[in-house]
Amino acid sequence: MEKVQQISIFAENKPGRLDKVTGVLAENGINILATAIVSTNGFGVIKFMVDKCDLALEKLRAAGFTVSLSEVLAIEMKDKPGGLHEVVHILSGRGVNIENASVYVAESRKRAYLLVEVKEIEKARQKLKNSGLTFLGGESKAK
Amino acid sequence: MSKVRYWQKDIETIGRRALEELQLKRLRSSFGRLYRHVPSFREKCRAAGVSPAAINSLRDIAHIPFTTSDDLRAGYPAGLLAVDRNRAIRLHTSSGTTGKPKAIFFSKRDIAQAAELVARCLTMTGTGSGDVLQNMMTYGLFTGALMMHYGAEKVGALVIPAGPGNTERQIALMQDFGTTAVHILPSYALYLATFMQQHGMDPKKDLSLKRAYMGAEPYSEKTRLKIEKLFGIDVYNCYGLTEMNGPGVAFECLEKNGLHLWEDNFIVEIVDPVTGQQLPEGAEGELVLTSLCREAMPVMRYRTRDITRILAGKCPCGRTHRRISRILGRSDDMIIVRGVNIFPQQIEQVLMGIRGVAQNYQIVLESLDELTIRVEIARDMFDGNIEHLLSLKSEIVEKIRSAVLVKPIVELLEPGTLPVTEGKAKRVIDKRTI
Numbered sequence: 042m043e044k045v046q047q048i049s050i051f052a053e054n055k056p057g058r059l060d061k062v063t064g065v066l067a068e069n070g071i072n073i074l075a076t077a078i079v080s081t082n083g084f085g086v087i088k089f090m091v092d093k094c095d096l097a098l099e100k101l102r103a104a105g106f107t108v109s110l111s112e113v114l115a116i117e118m119k120d121k122p123g124g125l126h127e128v129v130h131i132l133s134g135r136g137v138n139i140e141n142a143s144v145y146v147a148e149s150r151k152r153a154y155l156l157v158e159v160k161e162i163e164k165a166r167q168k169l170k171n172s173g174l175t176f177l178g179g180e181s182k183a184k
Numbered sequence: 185m186s187k188v189r190y191w192q193k194d195i196e197t198i199g200r201r202a203l204e205e206l207q208l209k210r211l212r213s214s215f216g217r218l219y220r221h222v223p224s225f226r227e228k229c230r231a232a233g234v235s236p237a238a239i240n241s242l243r244d245i246a247h248i249p250f251t252t253s254d255d256l257r258a259g260y261p262a263g264l265l266a267v268d269r270n271r272a273i274r275l276h277t278s279s280g281t282t283g284k285p286k287a288i289f290f291s292k293r294d295i296a297q298a299a300e301l302v303a304r305c306l307t308m309t310g311t312g313s314g315d316v317l318q319n320m321m322t323y324g325l326f327t328g329a330l331m332m333h334y335g336a337e338k339v340g341a342l343v344i345p346a347g348p349g350n351t352e353r354q355i356a357l358m359q360d361f362g363t364t365a366v367h368i369l370p371s372y373a374l375y376l377a378t379f380m381q382q383h384g385m386d387p388k389k390d391l392s393l394k395r396a397y398m399g400a401e402p403y404s405e406k407t408r409l410k411i412e413k414l415f416g417i418d419v420y421n422c423y424g425l426t427e428m429n430g431p432g433v434a435f436e437c438l439e440k441n442g443l444h445l446w447e448d449n450f451i452v453e454i455v456d457p458v459t460g461q462q463l464p465e466g467a468e469g470e471l472v473l474t475s476l477c478r479e480a481m482p483v484m485r486y487r488t489r490d491i492t493r494i495l496a497g498k499c500p501c502g503r504t505h506r507r508i509s510r511i512l513g514r515s516d517d518m519i520i521v522r523g524v525n526i527f528p529q530q531i532e533q534v535l536m537g538i539r540g541v542a543q544n545y546q547i548v549l550e551s552l553d554e555l556t557i558r559v560e561i562a563r564d565m566f567d568g569n570i571e572h573l574l575s576l577k578s579e580i581v582e583k584i585r586s587a588v589l590v591k592p593i594v595e596l597l598e599p600g601t602l603p604v605t606e607g608k609a610k611r612v613i614d615k616r617t618i
Contacts (some may be wrong), residue, residue: 047567051561053598079570084596086570107561107598109568140569 045177047156050087051107054080060164062087065104071097075156077143090145090156102152111157114169115145115154115177128155128174136170145177188438191307191339192300195448196503204242210476212239215248218482221266224259225251225484245451245474246462250485253278256286256427263287265481265489269545270481276323284450288327288384288426290566291480298327298429301446302335304570305435308501309395309420311336311365315371320348320372325429332397341365348372350378350545355391362392367381367431370403370611381617390417397422398543399431402511402529404538410543418570420437420512427486428473442507444493450580451478451504453485454494457515468493470515471508471519490514491527519612521555527590528611531557534583540576544602549614555592557584 048169052058059078066073066089075090091097094110101108119126132139154177159165190196191368201381216236219226229235234247251424254276254584256264265272272289290298311317317336321329334597336343344357347542348369357363368376373396387393393415399422415491423443424431433450434443445452451474454463463469471488477529491514495507513527520526527548535541535557542560550556559580561573603610 047568049566050600051566051573051600055598081570081574084573086568086573088568105598105600107563107566111568149332 044112045090045156046110046160047098047113048094048101049087049109049111050089050090050101051084052087053084054082057068059087061104062101062106064099065106066091066097069096070101071100074147075143075145075154077141077156078162079141088143089142090143111158114157114159114162114165117142118155119178120150120153124153125155126172127132132157132162132176133171135172137165137168147177185186189307189310189312191304196304196308196505200503201502203447206581207451208239208242210448210450211242211245211474212236214474214476214478215239215484217266218264218484222264224255225264230335232241232245242451246454248474248484250460250472250487251284252487253286253427253489256288256483257284260284260287262483263289264483265289267291267453276327276430277424279422285425286346288602289480290429294429294477294481297449298331298432299334300336300451301429301432302331303338305397305422306339306431307399308342308435309418310335310438311339311341311395315341315394316361317341317367318344318346318354318358318361320346320354320366322327323347325425327424328399331369331424331430337392341410342414347414348558351376354503355380357383358393358411363368364394366393366395367397367453368402368405370398371401373398373411373415373419373554374407375555377411378543383577387414391415393417395420397431399423401511402517404529404533404536406422406533423508423511424491425473425488425490427488428475429478432534433473433614435501437499437501439501440498440576441499442509444499444501444503444505444507447505448474452494452508454492455487457489457491466496467551468512491515493519517612519549519555519614520552521549521590522553523587526555526590530588531584532611534587535559538576539578540572541580542599544599546602547612549612549616551616555588555590556595556599558593558595558602560597560602563599 050062072092073089097109098108110133116181118126118128137159139157143156145154145156201256219236228249232249271291273292274290274295276288277285318328319333320567323329333343347355347359380387395418397420404512412419420436422431422435422442424433434445454469455473456463457470470494471490473488475483483613491512492508495509518525518527531547535545540562542562544560546558548556577596580594
């Protein structure tokens with residue numbers, strides 16, 4: 042299975058922080074595939090899935106941002122009522138807790154992925170073997 | 185442990201009794217000269233009912249009125265000279281945060297004596313002929329750099345009078361001439377290490393540094409250990425003030441456990457900062473110093489505003505001059521929040537002991553009952569998980585609360601947000617108007 046990676050950026054809650062981050066990505070021709078912002082009183086973490094992950098990491102660091110890279114599970118969802126529920130139901134049934142999630146729409150009205158952050162990714166993978174879920178980046182339906 | 189070396193072994197290891205006899209003799213002489221030559225001081229003594237004839241033991245020093253920085257300022261520009269001004273060969277000023285500076289005069293003998301004391305300190309910590317001392321303190325009206333300079337020359341070290349700032353040139357000098365010792369501000373040492381790392385250098389491997397002398401700015405034991413680790417060196421605390429010659433009043437020996445205060449040159453007292461009452465040995469309070477060998481401008485019972493305590497017991501190095509603890513704070517710097525006295529150093533001590541915290545922080549006071557601490561996180565602690573940030577924040581809140589008894593508001597900041605200076609770091613921002 043190909044690794045799906047997500048970039049996290051530490052940001053103080055103050056005007057213009059997100060603007061600066063997206064500016065760096067835009068200048069370097071990096072496409073944002075999915076976004077999530079987790080924030081609390083005072084600071085937050087901005088998360089991106091991008092097309093050129095290594096380049097984004099390098100450019101953001103050079104611009105002085107505090108950045109880290111982590112792996113996520115990218116699970117295909119069907120575009121029909123109950124599509125998200127189907128995925129989430131399987132995860133909960135197998136004891137995989139969602140720490141954080143965002144959605145990546147690969148092709149409008151055709152394919153979308155739920156990007157899931159979990160505590161221990163290898164354990165979660167084991168639990169999801171033969172679950173019928175399809176993951177982004179190959180080894181499709183693990184049966 | 186390196187071998188113990190002395191500059192003036194006889195006086196450094198003098199017996200306590202002989203030392204006290206010497207102190208009394210010198211006190212009577214200094215007090216007498218000041219009393220005879222400085223009318224304002226004489227009037228103050230008369231009002232307090234004390235004259236040189238009343239000094240029969242060291243204990244009688246408690247009858248002599250204190251000298252405050254305001255007293256020294258009031259004498260500006262004449263200074264409280266005990267000799268004819270023609271005998272003074274040097275003027276230094278000590279800046280106040282407000283108003284006039286203090287004029288401090290030195291005779292030829294005073295300069296030589298100050299250099300002697302620094303020579304004792306440097307020898308005690310292993311600096312001598314063959315060493316290269318790069319002096320990164322400010323040369324000028326401030327005594328810090330000059331007195332260290334003279335003392336270092338006296339022990340035969342090669343002195344580089346670099347002065348502060350211009351970090352790239354500092355590093356080039358250190359590398360080109362194999363600098364083994366530096367006299368530097370702690371905040372600048374931290375800055376220097378960060379600067380080197382950012383430019384792909386390792387302060388531990390790419391310098392020949394063995395030791396650093398630090399003072400002039402309060403810093404915690406944790407910061408000392410951090411700097412020692414970053415550079416792979418020994419850091420020695422030094423203490424001095426222009427009113428008492430400059431650096432070399434008290435200095436750590438190889439034990440790095442308290443600063444030997446040269447009691448043949450100064451009488452040390454610790455007093456309650458509010459009442460001025462002498463405190464028993466070991467108690468924390470304001471350091472009060474009396475100069476014993478200053479010729480041009482002796483100063484009696486000077487209120488330094490520095491908070492410390494006397495460390496009881498003998499030092500393994502054999503020196504008999506008592507030690508004071510590192511400066512715990514300035515009685516001026518003390519901040520009061522919800523009626524609790526807090527020294528910024530207490531907060532620094534806590535922060536430097538927490539993993540995930542970078543070197544820079546700021547204490548912000550917006551009201552009388554709120555203590556806000558702004559802390560930069562360490563770049564390598566960030567793993568994208570907000571839970572980890574939240575637990576770091578609550579760890580800081582809890583540890584500070586248990587150290588200073590006030591629950592702070594903690595703000596986590598991106599690394600590099602707070603201003604980094606090449607001079608003294610401004611740690612406390614007081615926005616209160618009362």
